[in-house]
Amino acid sequence: MTSAPINVEQAAALGGTxxxxxxxxxxxxxxxxxxxxxxxxxxxxxxxxxxxAANEPCKHQALPEPVSLREFRTNGRRTA
Incomplete structure (x- = not known):
């Protein structure tokens, strides 16, 4: 279940700012x-x-785990 989107006023109250x-x-x-x-x-x-507000990245900002160049090349994930 996802929460309904909130506006700036509600976000300010929720974030304490x-x-x-x-x-x-x-x-x-x-x-x-x-x-x-x-x-x-x-x-x-x-x-x-x-x-x-907690100074943590949300799931949209989470970066994938780093991959070595060797692993990147052997897994065939080249785009060019």
């Missing part, structure tokens, strides 16, 4: 969110806001 801090984090990409149109209402997942 002000609305402008949330907006800055959204614009910089530090916090994941979306707008249907430029200048529109921001919507984001509560889980992303909680992790952002």
């Amino acid at each position: 002000c609305q402008e801090t949330v907006r800055r984090a959204l614009r910089s990409g530090e916090l994941h969110g979306r707008q249907r149109a430029k200048g529109g209402t921001w919507k984001m997942r509560p889980g992303c806001v909680k992790r952002w």
Whole structure:
């Protein structure tokens, strides 16, 4: 079950910060969110806001485990 998206005001309350801090984090990409149109209402997942407030990467920011060049080449994952 996923939580419904929240707006900037709700995110600020959930993260314990002000609305402008949330907006800055959204614009910089530090916090994941979306707008249907430029200048529109921001919507984001509560889980992303909680992790952002705790200074932890959300699942969208998690990087894959590093792979050695040898393993990369032998697994045939070349794109070019």
